[in-house]
Amino acid sequence: MKAKEFLTEIARRFPNEPEYLQAVEEVVTSIEDVYNEYPAFESQNLLERLCIPERIYTFRVSWVDDAGRVRTNMGYRVQHNNAIGPYKGGIRFHSSVNLSILKFLAFEQTFKNSLTTLAMGGAKGGSDFSPRGKSDMEVMRFCQAFMNELYRHIGADTDVPAGDIGVGGREVGYMFGWYKKMQREFSGTFTGKGMDFGGSLMRPEATGYGNVYFLLNMLSTRGIDIRGKRVAISGSGNVAIYTADKLISLGAKVVSLSDSDGTVEIPDGLTREQYDRVFELKFAYRGRISEFAAQEGFPYYEGRRPWQIVKCDIALPSATQNELDGDDARALLANGCVAVSEGANMPSTREAVAEFLGAGILYAPGKAANAGGVSVSGLEMAQNAQKLSWTAEEVDRRLRDIMADIHAQCVRYGTRPDGSVNYVKGANVAGFLKVAKAMHAQGIV
Numbered sequence: 001m002k003a004k005e006f007l008t009e010i011a012r013r014f015p016n017e018p019e020y021l022q023a024v025e026e027v028v029t030s031i032e033d034v035y036n037e038y039p040a041f042e043s044q045n046l047l048e049r050l051c052i053p054e055r056i057y058t059f060r061v062s063w064v065d066d067a068g069r070v071r072t073n074m075g076y077r078v079q080h081n082n083a084i085g086p087y088k089g090g091i092r093f094h095s096s097v098n099l100s101i102l103k104f105l106a107f108e109q110t111f112k113n114s115l116t117t118l119a120m121g122g123a124k125g126g127s128d129f130s131p132r133g134k135s136d137m138e139v140m141r142f143c144q145a146f147m148n149e150l151y152r153h154i155g156a157d158t159d160v161p162a163g164d165i166g167v168g169g170r171e172v173g174y175m176f177g178w179y180k181k182m183q184r185e186f187s188g189t190f191t192g193k194g195m196d197f198g199g200s201l202m203r204p205e206a207t208g209y210g211n212v213y214f215l216l217n218m219l220s221t222r223g224i225d226i227r228g229k230r231v232a233i234s235g236s237g238n239v240a241i242y243t244a245d246k247l248i249s250l251g252a253k254v255v256s257l258s259d260s261d262g263t264v265e266i267p268d269g270l271t272r273e274q275y276d277r278v279f280e281l282k283f284a285y286r287g288r289i290s291e292f293a294a295q296e297g298f299p300y301y302e303g304r305r306p307w308q309i310v311k312c313d314i315a316l317p318s319a320t321q322n323e324l325d326g327d328d329a330r331a332l333l334a335n336g337c338v339a340v341s342e343g344a345n346m347p348s349t350r351e352a353v354a355e356f357l358g359a360g361i362l363y364a365p366g367k368a369a370n371a372g373g374v375s376v377s378g379l380e381m382a383q384n385a386q387k388l389s390w391t392a393e394e395v396d397r398r399l400r401d402i403m404a405d406i407h408a409q410c411v412r413y414g415t416r417p418d419g420s421v422n423y424v425k426g427a428n429v430a431g432f433l434k435v436a437k438a439m440h441a442q443g444i445v
């Protein structure tokens with residue numbers, strides 16, 4: 001296999017899917033050498049089968065808004081690969097959702113889930129429905145209509161959805177409720193469920209905490225202490241908020257948060273009291289980061305992202321794909337940033353990634369760094385299967401172990417001759433090998 005030719009052909013077949021092509025390109029270029037060491041892979045055309053999703057469901061969702069108007073949205077589920085376990089991955093509700101974005105997310109999820117050491121294949125789903133500005137009843141009717149199509153394609157051992165952007169505890173609860181009604185059984189078909197009906201302790205915290213645990217593993221390779229470090233975070237959703245929570249406990253300074261409207265700068269670092277207030281604003285009132293800035297008297301930058309505004313030692317992009325471009329990366333590096341660890345999926349553009357790798361800073365791609373979320377989803381599935389629930393300490397201990405294991409896999413496959421680690425290569429090769437060997441053993445299916 002020659003990566004260049006392979007990528008040209010994939011681009012010819014899927015010309016209108018830039019995010020999908022971006023994700024595929026990153027993986028294929030970094031696994032080319034390893035792939036070519038196994039001629040048996042090529043004899044099964046394994047790479048092409050691994051890049052193209054096994055199955056995609058597309059459907060129309062009709063629902064009625066509070067004004068009695070009939071509305072439609074598109075619904076999707078991309079079942080990318082189930083070689084190592086049932087399809088697993090979140091559901092995204094956002095106006096930007098399209099097939100390219102869900103295909104990139106399902107592709108990434110396959111490698112991420114492979115890294116977690118747990119038995120989970122890769123999937124992603126979603127809709128161009130936006131819960132923002134909708135009433136609870138509108139969100140409920142939409143979730144029920146969405147699930148009325150999807151319920152027949154998922155199951156505890158088939159495909160297990162969870163949350164993602166726009167899908168939190170409220171949406172998972174409504175979807176799980178409708179699934180249970182249609183299927184006439186109570187099973188662990190969703191993760192991220194409420195604590196009273198099969199959810200796992202620590203699942204809300206898992207992605208953010210996991211990213212910080214991964215960061216600590218990376219920093220320790222260079223003897224860097226997190227205490228007192230200035231950390232820029234983008235986003236203010238589930239991932240960003242719990243990232244900030246853990247960083248404050250560790251004595252780091254959180255110097256920014258953001259949302260799709262703008263960035264708040266927190267010059268002296270977020271205090272625990274301010275954290276409690278932003279948590280309440282975001283989760284109890286579904287408020288905006290501009291309101292937090294106004295309430296605390298912090299500088300607010302409308303329409304801007306944090307990267308060129310705040311000076312930081314560490315950047316944790318935790319909002320969405322392609323939110324950090326080449327110029328942002330150059331600004332971060334010029335300001336002395338020594339580590340970037342991705343809480344979001346593919347937040348850095350290809351150009352930004354090249355800048356980080358070229359500069360030799362600690363740079364962790366999302367599929368390694370943010371795998372804590374889906375890892376605790378895997379632990380939720382394990383608890384549901386046993387009909388037991390573990391303590392928060394137990395789940396947290398396992399999460400720390402898993403993140404350390406993912407870090408070790410990156411080191412194993414990504415160490416450069418000078419002893420530094422290319423985490424992109426390490427994560428891609430480790431994630432790929434497990435899935436590829438499983439696919440090979442299972443034949444052409």
Ligand code: GLU
Pocket residue numbers: 088089090091160161162163164165191345370371373374375377
């Ligand atoms: N949406 C999350 C992710 O990107 C979590 C998926 C899950 O828990 O299944 O990994």
